[in-house]
Amino acid sequence: MIRAIHVFKEDRTLFSDVVVGNEDLDNDAVMTLVSSSAKKMQEWKIDSMEIERFRYVYINSHDTQFILTMDRQASLNKVEEALIEMVSRFMTAFEKDLETDDWKTTDFAPFKAGFRKIIGRIPVKVCLAGHGGTGKTTLLELATLPSKGPPQEYVPTFFGDKALLKANFDPYVFSMFDLGGQDRFVQEWGKIIRSGSMVFVVTDSTNDNLAWTRRVAYPVLKNELPYARIIAVANKQDITGALSPETVGKKLGIPAYGMQANQRDFRDRWLGLLRGLAFETIDFKVVRDIEVD
Numbered sequence: 001m002i003r004a005i006h007v008f009k010e011d012r013t014l015f016s017d018v019v020v021g022n023e024d025l026d027n028d029a030v031m032t033l034v035s036s037s038a039k040k041m042q043e044w045k046i047d048s049m050e051i052e053r054f055r056y057v058y059i060n061s062h063d064t065q066f067i068l069t070m071d072r073q074a075s076l077n078k079v080e081e082a083l084i085e086m087v088s089r090f091m092t093a094f095e096k097d098l099e100t101d102d103w104k105t106t107d108f109a110p111f112k113a114g115f116r117k118i119i120g121r122i123p124v125k126v127c128l129a130g131h132g133g134t135g136k137t138t139l140l141e142l143a144t145l146p147s148k149g150p151p152q153e154y155v156p157t158f159f160g161d162k163a164l165l166k167a168n169f170d171p172y173v174f175s176m177f178d179l180g181g182q183d184r185f186v187q188e189w190g191k192i193i194r195s196g197s198m199v200f201v202v203t204d205s206t207n208d209n210l211a212w213t214r215r216v217a218y219p220v221l222k223n224e225l226p227y228a229r230i231i232a233v234a235n236k237q238d239i240t241g242a243l244s245p246e247t248v249g250k251k252l253g254i255p256a257y258g259m260q261a262n263q264r265d266f267r268d269r270w271l272g273l274l275r276g277l278a279f280e281t282i283d284f285k286v287v288r289d290i291e292v293d
């Protein structure tokens, strides 16, 4: 996920658009550091640096520094391509201004639409991780096929089921994966979920399933996706004896949200959780910070 763009020239901000901000870092200090590094680079060379769960990808052109802030976990290649495209669009529109002193008074705000269009072209990877039968496929269907209604039959899923979610998340598009939860597949999760930005741990809110999640799923997630955001979906809240979302959250060491994936009424809630984790407006954890005894 590309989170923000900043464009600097002679230490002035020409343009910035922060789609998803963060309170983890002193962002002004980071921008000063990255732009001073960018300034020294050759024209059109791309470099990047990582700080905690973020990666800053930057380029220098016409003595102007372009910095994209992205999730560290996401694919660098695609973001580099996007950066090149953004800079060429920017130059098409503003090259003349930048070559004279006109840039000091130019209004760069119209660039925002183009920027947002480009970041929407890189799907944000969303992983549904959990044991078989917890409701991952049902959640995928709930998000993608509202007109058809969620399936009521259990069909085991081979890993790699995937859907593209285009609505509701502007400017982003989500690519959502149902990671099959049969034990023999879990070790393969890494191949599918590499570069995932967000993880939803799906549980049926039973003690057995929480134990499985901690024992089998957590080690793989911590290895493969340390910088991704994560929350738990405490599914099957309608079943008698289901553990409450609070209990699920405590046992998993991450915020948990109650769900009934087989009820269409819960679609808005589900989309709300997807949006909330994407835009960081709900409580979440970073995978690497999960503490389990």
Ligand SMILES: Nc1nc2c(ncn2[C@@H]2O[C@H](COP(=O)(O)OP(=O)(O)O)[C@@H](O)[C@H]2O)c(=O)[nH]1
Residues within 6 Å of the ligand: 130, 131, 132, 133, 134, 135, 136, 137, 138, 139, 151, 152, 153, 154, 155, 156, 157, 178, 181, 235, 236, 237, 238, 239, 259, 260, 261, 262, 263
């Ligand atoms: N009672 C109840 N059943 C659910 C709920 N969510 C999913 N299911 C059912 O649980 C079964 C397994 O769901 P599925 O999505 O295939 O699980 P997956 O293996 O994780 O993909 C299906 O029969 C679903 O209809 C729920 O909230 N409550």
Ligand SMILES: [Mg+2]
Residues within 6 Å of the ligand: 136, 137, 138, 155, 156, 157, 178, 180
């Ligand atoms: Mg499935």
